[in-house]
Amino acid sequence: MLEGLTLSVEEGEFLALMGPSGSGKSTLLNLIAAIDHAESGTIRVGGVDITSLNDRELSRWRATHVGFIFQFYNLIPVLSAQENVELPLILTNLSKKERLLHATAALRVVNLLDRARHYPSQLSGGQQQRVAIARAIVTDPTIIVADEPTGDLDRHSAKDILELMTILNAQHGKTIIMVTHDPRAAETAHIIRNFDKGVLTGCIENQHAALKT
């Protein structure tokens, strides 16, 4: 349950939401990404009040404006890496050839072009998460929401993923909102907001991360 919460995220910002389990951080992320409905209040993303959109409009809005990175990657097992990345583009007017070009570009960004034809079961956890990141950026969304993106990875893979997210934010200007338990992961963000029992309890501006970018 989130109550009396006000949060602003600037364009191009990398925000980490931290807090204990059940604190409401994932709920907030779901509301921002429009995969859950707020009972009251307003959520504005890029000037659009998403709380006023109906289900159909929300589907279209998500397709255009949100890139998802999940803890368990959530790739479609029957699709190859390239097809998984291509998936959000099915909803666009792009031709098959254009879709392939976009997917290839996204896989190049995550440095997985050589694994394009591999299926998720043939990839390591870190590689799967990189495919998920490629899928998240392929539509050039307004925001990227990441729910515990390193939660299922070993330290080395987690480091790679965090570096990749930093690059996306710094070099591609992507606005990233990340939920994490991991303080090391949070350190890559510009701003760290702490959550407890549905209330924002603190805000840390990570100068080190900001300087790095």
Added chain:
Amino acid sequence: MFLLKLILRNSLRHKLRTVLTMLAVAVAVLAFGMLRCMVDAWYAGVDAAAANRLIARNAISLNFFLPLSYKEKIRQVEGVAGVAYGNWFGGIYIDEKNFFANFAMDMKSFLGLYPEFQLAGSQKKALLTDRKGAVVGEKLAKRFGWKIGDTVTLRGTIFPGNWDFTIRAIYKGRDKNIDETQFIFHWDYLNEKLKTMNAAKGADSIGWYIIAVAKPELAAEVAQRVDKLFKNSMAETLTETEKAFQMSFVSMTETILTAVQLVSFLVIFIILAVVANTMAMTARERIREYSVFRSLGFEPLYIFMMIAGESVFITIVGGGIAIACTFPAVKGFGDYMSAYLPVFNVSLETIALDAVISLAVGLLASIIPLWYTLKIRIADGLRAIA
């Protein structure tokens, strides 16, 4: 294209489950098709009936005869184009299990009124000139290995004694619904032999008259005229269209037919439940994937097409296997049961029904899984563990 690829790959994720479900659908649709063929076989006589033929029988029952003298009177009735007559003989060939329909008919008139019984000109000539000659259907001849010139003895049950016949002709049906298992011989032979017997019981008696009407649209009027002609006589007639006459036999077994039809639809209901269960299991396992699709912006219609597509793919392949198997199965069953179901064919209607049912089962079976998938909030679905 992407959707089709997705449907195909999803369908083959659990190969064993998919194959078993396809086989279950195939067996059910095959059973449905066979039962439909059985119902069609029951109505074969009705379907084969001509609109321009009437049947006149004793108004009391078919077990009572009509006098031969009615023939000329009927011929005089306005609108009548031709008259033939015959008797059910009920003979047995060697053993009772070798049952087939056998009739004594006024052969020349009969063949004139039934052009759908096709026989070679030379055979017809030989048949008409041999009083002990008989014409048999091609299937019946094949069943007992009879050839032209063979002598066949039937043991009479209604008309006692052993009756020898010579096969003079073998007919083929002009249409698929013509019964090719009948044995037909000269009524004159029966009548003359009966006259030589001591009691002469049944001589000059007719089981039914077949009346050809000049115009099919006048059939009802002609029937009324015939019945009126013999009103208050010792043997009143009941004249009806050939279709109605055949239908009266079907009506006697209507309960069995209803049961067969009920069973055929029960089979479909069971397979619907089986496929729905398979698809429900599938949807439950993939709830997180469907939620991923929805989170990426795919609308419920796309999810429906994924689930329904997979379901329809399974049922259509199963239905296709069933349809492919229906033809040899019907042929085998038809040959085996030719004594009881002389016309056992697969109609286009049955094939179309098989296909429609396969499609409908596929679509219906996807409704519950779809409802289950869409009622779950995306955020909850993403947390779901299969």
